Amino acid sequence: MKFRYCLIGLALWNLSTPIALAISDQEVRDLVKLVDTRQRNVGDYASVVFIDQKTKDGATKAFEARVYRRDADEKLMILFTKPKAEAGKGYLRLEKNLFLYEPALGKWERQTERASIAGTNSRRDDFDQSRLAEEYDATFVADESLGRFKVHHLKLNAKPGMDVASPIVELWIDQEEKNVMKRQEFALSGKLLRTSYYPSWQKMFSKSKAAEVYMPKEIRVFDEVDKGNSTSVALREVKLEPLDANMFTKAWLESQSR
Amino acid sequence: MSSNIAQFRLIFAVALRNLWLDRLRTIIIGGLIGTGAFLAVIGLSLLLDVQASMRASITQSIAGDLQIYSAGAKDKLALFGGSGFMGRADIGSLPDFAPYRDAVLGHPNVAAFVPMGLDMAVLSRGNELDDAIDALRVALKAGDESIITGRVDQIKFQLDQVKLELAARRLLSSDQVEIDQQERDLARALAPEFFSQGKAIDEEHLQFLETKIAPLSGEKLPTYLQYIGTDIAAYRANFPKFKVIEGAALEPGQRGIMLSRKVREELLKNGVAKLFDKLHKRLVKRGGTISGDEENQRFATDLSKQYQQILSYLDRPNAEELSAKLTARGIKDDSPDLVQRLSHQVSAFLTVDDKNFSERYHWFYEHIAPKIKLYEVLPGQTITVRNYTRSGYIKTLPLKVHGIYNFDGLEDSDLAGVLNIMDLVSFRELYGQMTDASRKELEAMRAQVGMRDVKSEDAEAALFGDGGLASAAPSEAASETVGDVSSSNQALIVKPTLADFFDPAEVQNGLALNAAVRLKDPSQQNRTEAELRDKLDQGGYKVNIVDWQQASGIVGQFVNIVGGTLVFALSVIFLVAFVIINNSIIVGTLNRTREIGTMRAIGAQRSFIVTLFLAETGITGMLGAFSGAVAATAIILMAGRKGIPAANDVVTFIFSGPRLYPVIHWQVVTSVPLLITLFATLASIYAARHAAKVQPADATQEKE
Numbered sequence: 001m002k003f004r005y006c007l008i009g010l011a012l013w014n015l016s017t018p019i020a021l022a023i024s025d026q027e028v029r030d031l032v033k034l035v036d037t038r039q040r041n042v043g044d045y046a047s048v049v050f051i052d053q054k055t056k057d058g059a060t061k062a063f064e065a066r067v068y069r070r071d072a073d074e075k076l077m078i079l080f081t082k083p084k085a086e087a088g089k090g091y092l093r094l095e096k097n098l099f100l101y102e103p104a105l106g107k108w109e110r111q112t113e114r115a116s117i118a119g120t121n122s123r124r125d126d127f128d129q130s131r132l133a134e135e136y137d138a139t140f141v142a143d144e145s146l147g148r149f150k151v152h153h154l155k156l157n158a159k160p161g162m163d164v165a166s167p168i169v170e171l172w173i174d175q176e177e178k179n180v181m182k183r184q185e186f187a188l189s190g191k192l193l194r195t196s197y198y199p200s201w202q203k204m205f206s207k208s209k210a211a212e213v214y215m216p217k218e219i220r221v222f223d224e225v226d227k228g229n230s231t232s233v234a235l236r237e238v239k240l241e242p243l244d245a246n247m248f249t250k251a252w253l254e255s256q257s258r
Numbered sequence: 259m260s261s262n263i264a265q266f267r268l269i270f271a272v273a274l275r276n277l278w279l280d281r282l283r284t285i286i287i288g289g290l291i292g293t294g295a296f297l298a299v300i301g302l303s304l305l306l307d308v309q310a311s312m313r314a315s316i317t318q319s320i321a322g323d324l325q326i327y328s329a330g331a332k333d334k335l336a337l338f339g340g341s342g343f344m345g346r347a348d349i350g351s352l353p354d355f356a357p358y359r360d361a362v363l364g365h366p367n368v369a370a371f372v373p374m375g376l377d378m379a380v381l382s383r384g385n386e387l388d389d390a391i392d393a394l395r396v397a398l399k400a401g402d403e404s405i406i407t408g409r410v411d412q413i414k415f416q417l418d419q420v421k422l423e424l425a426a427r428r429l430l431s432s433d434q435v436e437i438d439q440q441e442r443d444l445a446r447a448l449a450p451e452f453f454s455q456g457k458a459i460d461e462e463h464l465q466f467l468e469t470k471i472a473p474l475s476g477e478k479l480p481t482y483l484q485y486i487g488t489d490i491a492a493y494r495a496n497f498p499k500f501k502v503i504e505g506a507a508l509e510p511g512q513r514g515i516m517l518s519r520k521v522r523e524e525l526l527k528n529g530v531a532k533l534f535d536k537l538h539k540r541l542v543k544r545g546g547t548i549s550g551d552e553e554n555q556r557f558a559t560d561l562s563k564q565y566q567q568i569l570s571y572l573d574r575p576n577a578e579e580l581s582a583k584l585t586a587r588g589i590k591d592d593s594p595d596l597v598q599r600l601s602h603q604v605s606a607f608l609t610v611d612d613k614n615f616s617e618r619y620h621w622f623y624e625h626i627a628p629k630i631k632l633y634e635v636l637p638g639q640t641i642t643v644r645n646y647t648r649s650g651y652i653k654t655l656p657l658k659v660h661g662i663y664n665f666d667g668l669e670d671s672d673l674a675g676v677l678n679i680m681d682l683v684s685f686r687e688l689y690g691q692m693t694d695a696s697r698k699e700l701e702a703m704r705a706q707v708g709m710r711d712v713k714s715e716d717a718e719a720a721l722f723g724d725g726g727l728a729s730a731a732p733s734e735a736a737s738e739t740v741g742d743v744s745s746s747n748q749a750l751i752v753k754p755t756l757a758d759f760f761d762p763a764e765v766q767n768g769l770a771l772n773a774a775v776r777l778k779d780p781s782q783q784n785r786t787e788a789e790l791r792d793k794l795d796q797g798g799y800k801v802n803i804v805d806w807q808q809a810s811g812i813v814g815q816f817v818n819i820v821g822g823t824l825v826f827a828l829s830v831i832f833l834v835a836f837v838i839i840n841n842s843i844i845v846g847t848l849n850r851t852r853e854i855g856t857m858r859a860i861g862a863q864r865s866f867i868v869t870l871f872l873a874e875t876g877i878t879g880m881l882g883a884f885s886g887a888v889a890a891t892a893i894i895l896m897a898g899r900k901g902i903p904a905a906n907d908v909v910t911f912i913f914s915g916p917r918l919y920p921v922i923h924w925q926v927v928t929s930v931p932l933l934i935t936l937f938a939t940l941a942s943i944y945a946a947r948h949a950a951k952v953q954p955a956d957a958t959q960e961k962e
Contacts (some may be wrong), residue, residue, distance in 0.1 A: 005709065050707045059647070062700050064707075083699045085687075089654070095467045104656045108392065109642065110384045110472065139489040144413050146720025181722065181730060195714075199721040201732035214732055222719065230714060234707050249461045250395075250468075 022142055032138045034178055035171075039130040039215065043208025044243040045069040047215075048236045056228025075248040079256055088257030092250060103257040104212060108250060135162045136169060137230075144176070146182060150175040166193060177201070179214065186226075194205040206239060206240040213240060214251065265881045269866070273873040282475055285843055287875075288882030290835040291938055295886030296928045297831065303894055303923050309817045311914035313780075314318050316806045316814060318499040320486065322372060322774030323783055324361065324790070329800035335772055336811025337376065349771055356767035361797050362775055367780045367786045373770035375487040375685045379643040380480045383634065386570040387416050387475040391467050398459060398533060410453045412573035413467070416599040422473050441823070443470040443915060445695030450652035462923055475570070481525045485515065485678040487685020489765040496776045499668065500679075505637025505853025511762040513684050514658040514669045515643075517635065520675025525636040529567040529628060530608065533557055533738045534619050541615055546614060548612050559609050565604040567840075569597070580604075637661045647690025655688055658758070661741040671911035673957070682765040692770050694897055794939075816912060822910035832934070836941040843871060843945030851952055853955035859954035871946035872939050891927050 023031070045068070052062040064082040069075070076093040080086040088103030100109045132138070136156035144153045158167045163238040166185035176182050183196045196222040203212045215238055223229035245254055277284045317323050321336050326349030327335050335349050352358055352373075359371040384392070393822075394409040421444055428437045429749060447467060453459065491510035494500060508516050523535065537557050540546045548554045572580065577600050584590075584603040591606075610618055631799060635641055637659055644654045656679065668675065692700070700960040703864035712720045720886040778788055791803050854867055903916030 042363070050703070052704060052707075052709060060700065061690075062703055064703060082703055083696060085696065094465065097469045099468075102654060105640055105642060107642065109382060110388055110468070147718055148918060149722055159808075177732065182718075195717075196335065197717055197721050199728045202852065203732045203734055217733070220712055220717060224859055227714070232709050232712075234709055236707075246461065249465060251461050251828065252866070 002180070022185060023152065024095065024199075025139070028138050028140050029133065029151075031152065031173060032154065032156070032171075033133040035173065035180055036130045036133050038178070038203075039213065041206055041209055041213045041240060042071060043240060044244060045071070045238070045240060047238040050234040050236070052232040053232075054228075054230050056068050056226060068247060070243065070248060076176075077248055077253060079097060090253045092248065092253055094248065101250070101253055105256075106254070114191075120215060122258070131167070135159060135164050138171075141170070144172065149181060151181055180216075194221055194224055196221045202238070204238060204240055208240070208242070259480075265866070269870050269873050270877075273877055276870075279811070279876060280846065281900050283846065284878055287835075287839050287842060288878045288885070290838060291879050291882035291934055292692050292886035294828065294831050294835055295883040295931050295934050296890045297886075298828050298934065299887045299890035299926055300597065300826065300890050302926045302930065303812075303890070304918075304920055305817070305821050305824055306923050307918060307920045308912055309957060311918060312814075312817055312912055313806065315499070315665070315668060315671075315911055315914040316810045317776075317780070318497055320497070320774070321804055321806040321809045321814075322370075323777040323780050324494070324775040324787055325772055325806070326352075326358060326790075326794075326801050327772035327776060327804075328591065329802055331802060334811070335376075335802070335804060335809050338810050338813040349376070351375075352770050352773070354767055354769040355917055356419070357797075358773065358794070358799055358801065359878065361794055361799060362790060365786060365790055365793065367778050367782050368790075369695055370492060370774075370776040371767070372496055372774040372776070373489050373772075374680060374774060375494075375682065375689060375769075375771035376484070377487070377645065377685065377689060377771075378482055378484045379645040379688060381483050381641060381643055382480040383478050384472065385475045385478050386631075387420070387472045388468070389470055389631075390416055391464065394459070395464055406459075410459075410572060411575075414448075414453065415572065415574050415577060416475070416480065416570055416574070417444065417471070417565065418595075419601075420444060420471065421448065422597060422601070423566075424474060428812070440474055444474065447471050449572070452677075483521065483678055484676050485613055485680050485685070487680050487682045487689075489682055490679070491762065499665040499852055501664050501666045502661045503664050505659070506661045507663075508681060511759050511927060512660070512766070513640070513677055513682040513760060514660045514682050515684070516661050516663045517659055517678050518673070518675045519664045520634065521678055522633060524675075528571075528627075528630055528632050530561065530564045530622070531632055533561040533564065534622055537561070537610070537615060538619050542619075546812055548610070548615065550828060562605060562609040565601055565608060568604050568630055569624060572600075576629045580626065580629065587621070588675045591653075635659055643688065645688040648689070653690060655684060657684060666910060667915035671907055673813045674717070679762070682770070683760045684769075686769050688708050689771075813911070832937065836938065839875060839938060840943055841946045843875070843942050844948055850949070854949055854952040855954050864950040867950040867952070868943075868946045871949050872942060875942040875946075876935060876939040879935035881932070883934040885939075891922055894922055898922070 008029050034179070035244070047067050048064065049067050050064045052060075052061070063080055063086050066079045066081060068077040068079075074093075074095065076091070079090040080089045088101075088102075090101040091100065092099045096112055101107075102109065136158055138154050138156045141153040141155050142169075144151055150176055154171045154173065156169040156171065158164045166173055167188045168186035170186070171180050172182035172186045173179065179201045180198050180236070182198070185193045185196075186217040187193055198216040200222070201214055202213045202217050205211075206213045215235060216233075219231075219233040221233070223230040223231075244252075259910065267534075316337075325335055325337075326724055331347075331349040333349060335345035336347055355371075355373045362368055362371050383389075390409065390413050394406065394413060397409045417510040424437065424440060424444060428434070428441075431437050435453070443466075447470075473721070489510075490508050490512075494507070502516070502681065503519060508514050527535075531643040537548075537554065540551075540554055540557070541548065546554055548558050568580075569577070574596065577596055578665070581596065581600045584607055587601050589606050591599045591748055593602060607621075640656050640658045642654055642656050644652060647653050663679065665671070665675070711721075747896060775790075777783060794801055794803070808818065857867065858864075898920045901919045902913070904913045904916050904918070910916055
């Protein structure tokens with residue numbers, strides 16, 4: 001009953017409030033910094049990721065992989081576990097080298113391309129740390145509603161000389177929880193390239209950071225250039241405990257598919 | 259009746275007399291017509307020969323007589339290239355070719371239906387240092403001390419070469435800081451203690467070599483492999499030019515790939531050997547020279563710079579042996595450092611000219627080739643091919659190279675040799691086709707994760723609206739969650755094994771992109787094509803049916819282009835000839851006004867004059883055209899004995915072999931002179947009618 005009154009009160013407050021409630025530039029900067037800080041982790045990271053891709057022509061691909069990341073020396077390892085045809089394949093990124101492991105042959109291949117992981121729409125920065133405050137200048141656009149959520153709509157323009165995947169990014173940040181709920185990426189011309197939604201988040205205490213780390217549990221990515229192409233990502237079994245010292249090695253990855 | 263014969267005889271006799279009296283004009287006109295006939299007979303005969311040989315090349319290697327592919331294709335089918343983006347044509351697919359096959363095989367003139375698919379994959383590899391480090395890794399696993407020592411020695415020798423390369427790079431690089439770092443890394447690897455652990459070289463050292471040192475040796479460009487996937491049993495039964503020259507043939511039900519000899523020679527052979535081969539072909543087989551030929555000079559210059567392609571495969575003992583051999587044959591160098599000395603020696607050895615080429619070519623194959631990796635892939639090895647599926651995903655597949663094949667008679671042809679052949683099941687996997695089993699597995703994965711399908715159009719409502727999936731507050735999770743994903747104590751996955759065989763029934767239906775149709779009687783091709791089109795259309799099968807020429811893309815259009823050019827050239831020749839004939843008759847008429855006027859005065863009708871002039875042209879045309887045809891026949895007979903050599907690889911494909919052996923086409927030899935005579939005679943009607951207008955009085959006027 002009390003909740004219902006709250007909702008009615010909230011609705012009335014909404015009606016009496018101007019649509020765009022500006023927050024100061026400093027508050028915008030602080031908000032973006034908070035998004036980075038919350039997501040940043042300084043130690044090791046491990047999770048199970050499920051990626052499901054669909055294309056406009058009906059083709060589909062899904063896989064489950066274990067992702068291991070060591071931010072201290074920029075090491076990344078992806079070990080595919082499902083489907084059977086992909087199980088055991090792995091990517092190992094060591095500095096500028098990306099190695100692909102083919103378990104059926106027991107062979108490694110050093111690859112030069114780094115843009116795409118496993119031929120999915122996932123990019124390197126999808127697995128990297130959030131550096132929005134470092135890479136972009138943020139401005140306030142409006143306070144808006146995203147379904148039943150009140151959000152701050154911000155526009156981020158890449159700082160001069162920054163090597164970023166998208167020169168313009170717009171964010172919709174939950175006013176209450178300060179989590180990113182929607183993200184749109186644009187080309188320099190203003191053309192919308194992709195829209196991502198982050199419907200749920202989880203937080204976890206990290207000993208190495210001595211603070212909580214916020215991570216999306218689920219991401220929905222829609223390609224706005226090739227309309228109809230979409231990617232869904234689910235992150236499970238996240239772990240921030242230190243990983244074995246010898247994990248980011250070929251030998252370790254090979255040992256997982258014996 | 260008898261008067262007609264008498265008149266004909268008279269006209270014939272008068273015409274012969276006139277031609278004899280005006281011999282020069284007769285010879286010029288006859289010569290023109292004869293030349294035209296000669297060129298027409300030669301040209302048309304060769305065109306028919308080329309068409310027949312090209313037909314054999316194309317229909318018996320890849321295309322068949324007809325090709326069938328989806329009507330929904332975005333690009334045209336081009337088996338030998340010339341369509342689609344980056345050589346990847348989008349020709350749609352036949353999701354299950356079985357009903358198409360059954361419909362096509364129902365036609366009485368169809369001998370076979372062979373399902374196919376055409377695509378392209380990438381074969382990417384590391385450099386020679388990557389290979390050497392990989393070999394060391396394998397040796398360390400096996401634990402054989404002698405092999406490990408050999409591998410270490412080979413790597414050390416290669417590191418000496420990298421040191422030289424790095425010194426050269428420093429002179430060119432603008433990023434000296436990066437070079438400093440690279441030199442420090444290299445110094446660590448070259449330090450005596452780096453490899454002192456022998457059998458106990460640890461992962462950290464290997465990883466250092468792989469990540470810091472191997473990239474210093476440069477990147478190899480990826481190799482693009484075009485391939486067709488097919489029902490190998492049907493293919494081998496219906497394409498007689500396919501011939502295995504090394505290894506074994508891919509058997510029905512076997513997974514794997516057959517590499518084309520040309521692909522292996524061009525893309526997977528050591529660079530030095532490739533340049534030697536190229537020059538050998540141009541100098542020895544075709545009789546060219548290096549001096550005076552820009553292209554040959556360029557190849558020779560390239561060859562002299564490729565010493566690294568030899569050194570990078572040698573270990574120290576082999577390098578010392580090679581240095582000694584080169585010294586013994588007079589190529590000496592005083593550098594105390596083996597790498598420097600051998601670099602200079604090999605570079606000097608690879609500096610070839612017209613005098614030394616042949617000898618060095620043979621010496622290379624006798625003494626150097628056995629010490630290096632001549633081919634990157636050998637029959638029996640398994641390669642990893644990577645393909646972007648039609649949906650844009652990357653699919654990698656290990657495939658055993660069963661053997662090397664050729665198309666008989668097309669050994670040197672670039673065009674016929676670009677395609678590799680694999681089984682249809684592997685093709686489908688690389689194409690990205692999902693089987694029922696993989697579809698079920700995927701659905702099970704989705705169900706397990708429990709993610710609801712959300713469409714782009716209503717994503718916000720579905721995720722953030724009332725009853726949406728979104729949750730406001732982040733859930734709290736402990737770091738230790740279900741399953742310990744970081745545990746390295748136990749293997750997580752069972753190693754996937756790729757079956758070497760499949761049930762041959764799998765290629766009796768299912769996905770194909772196109773299909774080749776072989777005909778019992780190829781001369782009925784057009785009729786069969788039309789009937790098949792009607793039949794498939796009536797059956798509701800929306801397909802494109804094209805003949806072998808259309809299916810082979812630009813290459814197949816060659817005959818049409820040559821034919822069109824020939825007809826155009828002959829048309830120009832005959833047009834000029836007919837203008838000359840007309841003019842000469844009109845000029846002749848002016849000269850013969852008195853004679854014509856006299857004939858008219860003594861009772862000759864205009865029709866007599868017209869017939870006389872036509873007879874003169876007809877006789878001249880007949881003599882000239884048949885003389886030309888006889889001369890052309892003699893030339894064809896001579897060429898047919900020796901054969902016309904193919905000037906280059908493209909012509910080899912067009913000739914269906916290294917030489918074209920022309921044959922006499924009697925229909926051309928007989929019909930061309932008759933047609934030319936007819937046209938020449940008809941072309942002189944205007945001039946003849948002009949002559950017939952001369953009045954009897956004109957004879958007197960001229961006299962006055």
